[in-house]
Amino acid sequence: MSKDEWVEESDKGQCSGFGLTRRDTLKSGAAIVAVSLSTQGPNSAEAAADRAAPLPVTPQYPLLVRTTVNGEMVEVEIDTRTSVLDLLRERLGLTGAKKGCDHGQCGACTVHVDGRRVASCLTLAAKVEGGEVVTIEGLSDGDNLHPMQQAFIDHDALQCGYCTPGQIMAAVACVVEGNATSRERIREYMSGNICRCGAYAGIVAAIEDAASKMGRG
Amino acid sequence: MRPFSYIRPTTAEEAVNAFADAEAGARFIAGGTTLYDLMKLNIERPTHLIDVTAIGGLATIDTSGDRLRFGALAPMSAVAADPVVAGDYPVLAEALWKAASQQLRNMATVGGNLLQRTRCMYFRNGVDGVYPCNKREPGSGCAAIGGLDRGQAVLGASGSCNAVSPGDWPVALTAMDASVEIVGPAGQRRVPIAELYRLPGDTPHIEFSLAPGELITVIEVPRETLEAGTARGSTYHKIRDRESYAFALASAAVVLEIEDDQVIRARIALGGVATRPWRATEAEAVLAGQRLTPERAIEAGRAAFRTAQPGRHNRFKLELGARTVADALLIAAERSRS
Numbered sequence: 001m002s003k004d005e006w007v008e009e010s011d012k013g014q015c016s017g018f019g020l021t022r023r024d025t026l027k028s029g030a031a032i033v034a035v036s037l038s039t040q041g042p043n044s045a046e047a048a049a050d051r052a053a054p055l056p057v058t059p060q061y062p063l064l065v066r067t068t069v070n071g072e073m074v075e076v077e078i079d080t081r082t083s084v085l086d087l088l089r090e091r092l093g094l095t096g097a098k099k100g101c102d103h104g105q106c107g108a109c110t111v112h113v114d115g116r117r118v119a120s121c122l123t124l125a126a127k128v129e130g131g132e133v134v135t136i137e138g139l140s141d142g143d144n145l146h147p148m149q150q151a152f153i154d155h156d157a158l159q160c161g162y163c164t165p166g167q168i169m170a171a172v173a174c175v176v177e178g179n180a181t182s183r184e185r186i187r188e189y190m191s192g193n194i195c196r197c198g199a200y201a202g203i204v205a206a207i208e209d210a211a212s213k214m215g216r217g
Numbered sequence: 218m219r220p221f222s223y224i225r226p227t228t229a230e231e232a233v234n235a236f237a238d239a240e241a242g243a244r245f246i247a248g249g250t251t252l253y254d255l256m257k258l259n260i261e262r263p264t265h266l267i268d269v270t271a272i273g274g275l276a277t278i279d280t281s282g283d284r285l286r287f288g289a290l291a292p293m294s295a296v297a298a299d300p301v302v303a304g305d306y307p308v309l310a311e312a313l314w315k316a317a318s319q320q321l322r323n324m325a326t327v328g329g330n331l332l333q334r335t336r337c338m339y340f341r342n343g344v345d346g347v348y349p350c351n352k353r354e355p356g357s358g359c360a361a362i363g364g365l366d367r368g369q370a371v372l373g374a375s376g377s378c379n380a381v382s383p384g385d386w387p388v389a390l391t392a393m394d395a396s397v398e399i400v401g402p403a404g405q406r407r408v409p410i411a412e413l414y415r416l417p418g419d420t421p422h423i424e425f426s427l428a429p430g431e432l433i434t435v436i437e438v439p440r441e442t443l444e445a446g447t448a449r450g451s452t453y454h455k456i457r458d459r460e461s462y463a464f465a466l467a468s469a470a471v472v473l474e475i476e477d478d479q480v481i482r483a484r485i486a487l488g489g490v491a492t493r494p495w496r497a498t499e500a501e502a503v504l505a506g507q508r509l510t511p512e513r514a515i516e517a518g519r520a521a522f523r524t525a526q527p528g529r530h531n532r533f534k535l536e537l538g539a540r541t542v543a544d545a546l547l548i549a550a551e552r553s554r555s
Contacts (some may be wrong), residue, residue: 059220060220061220061221061222061223063223079220080220080221080222080223080266081218081220081221081256083253102257103254103257103258104250104254104320104321107318107320110320116294116323117319117320117323118320118323118324119250119318119320119321119324122249122250122253122254122321122324123249123253123324124223124246124249124253124266124268126223126225126268127249127268127270129225170319170320173319174319177319179319187461188314188461189319191318191460191461191462192317192318192319192320192321192462193318
């Protein structure tokens with residue numbers, strides 16, 4: 001099976017709990033509707049129930065957060081303890097960002113907030129009020145992969161793939177920041193993303209390649 | 218994690234007042250890279266979070282005057298990339314970009330970084346009775362003393378605590394004689410960076426000389442004592458178990474003023490080896506008025522550790538630390554010549 005076929009196959013997997021295929025999610029840029037679990041009328045609540053998971057606990061300190069995720073406005077009631085990572089994964093069904101360590105040590109949860117890469121596991125969801133979040137699901141232009149996504153495929157920059165969404169989000173930021181100017185600098189500025197499979201050689205090559213295509217190399 | 222209420226005031230006054238009005242258990246939060254992390258470990262247990270990041274005017278970087286002024290809310294990544302800092306103050310820039318990862322540096326603020334708590338593994342991993350720790354539970358004891366102490370401090374430890382002060386940026390600021398501006402319930406005050414940090418003594422849980430409800434607003438670095446208002450003859454030299462993204466085993470911030478090959482003044486601070494950012498005055502004294510040779514550099518390095526007290530597994534830090542100081546001195550000297 002060629003690499004392209006493998007990607008096709010894996011995209012057919014169901015995204016459990018939401019009735020969406022991963023391809024659908026990618027296509028729609030993660031179609032999210034405004035979600036407010038307690039403050040809106042029955043119709044919007046019904047629509048929300050299709051799309052967002054309910055809060056698993058009754059929050060002692062509920063907080064309404066309004067933010068933009070992959071270009072879509074989102075309004076969700078959260079418990080104040082919620083991280084951006086848990087908001088994305090558990091409430092909005094965007095499971096691209098991974099919970100590796102949950103302590104800011106591995107980089108698997110990397111997303112962009114207001115154009116800068118952050119560890120979403122150590123970012124309080126309350127902090128993205130009024131902000132803009134971009135995840136791996138929002139990176140491609142419909143079916144056209146972002147140059148960094150394509151470069152990771154072309155350079156075999158992964159094995160198991162678990163760290164890859166975080167690697168790619170960090171890598172895109174690394175290029176945009178102007179920190180992809182040499183192999184040494186790429187290694188330094190990507191050191192917050194751990195790959196236990198050890199695909200580092202491919203990752204550095206992919207970033208060099210994508211940087212030239214993104215016009216920053 | 219315990220439930221907590223959350224507010225995000227837009228002025229420092231509001232934040233300070235909110236702290237005063239809150240019951241015990243209020244904490245300020247900025248980037249959250251330390252506090253939220255320790256809350257997940259159940260070590261920090263605030264009941265009321267006051268997010269200070271929406272306070273206006275505290276994220277500015279001003280390098281135009283005779284003092285560099287960094288708003289406490291400026292992200293570490295922004296200060297590291299500032300052209301004046303990156304070009305003229307390598308000791309400051311290196312202390313920032315060699316810390317953490319770019320993701321964390323985008324989140325963490327230069328003010329919050331001053332208050333980062335120790336990475337002592339007994340402090341972090343022994344909550345709820347697994348290991349005693351005088352920082353977590355005052356009076357409970359210290360499992361690190363006589364324990365697996367490879368990472369622990371060899372300078373400034375007490376019979377209660379030998380946890381290392383983890384930061385890089387505070388070490389560089391210590392070498393630069395920086396100070397911080399603070400607002401609090403009793404008004405404004407300025408504190409030299411050297412006075413911000415306390416030795417553990419019998420009260421290792423009290424790490425900073427900040428009163429409850431006090432907030433760091435600005436970090437100020439003097440530049441007028443340095444030739445041409447720069448510190449190009451400086452470095453932050455950081456030695457780690459891996460090349461990047463790790464805490465220091467030993468580090469040295471060095472700021473040199475050299476004339477005709479003679480050291481007019483050397484300022485040296487140590488990280489990774491002490492219970493607080495550590496000014497190495499003994500090492501500085503070795504160099505004053507002398508020609509800086511490799512022999513003199515290692516002599517200064519050894520002087521920095523003359524009073525060091527190693528435990529079972531961290532004796533290596535004496536030699537590593539001395540050589541780190543020596544290498545840093547030679548790097549700074551090379552830069553001051555160019």
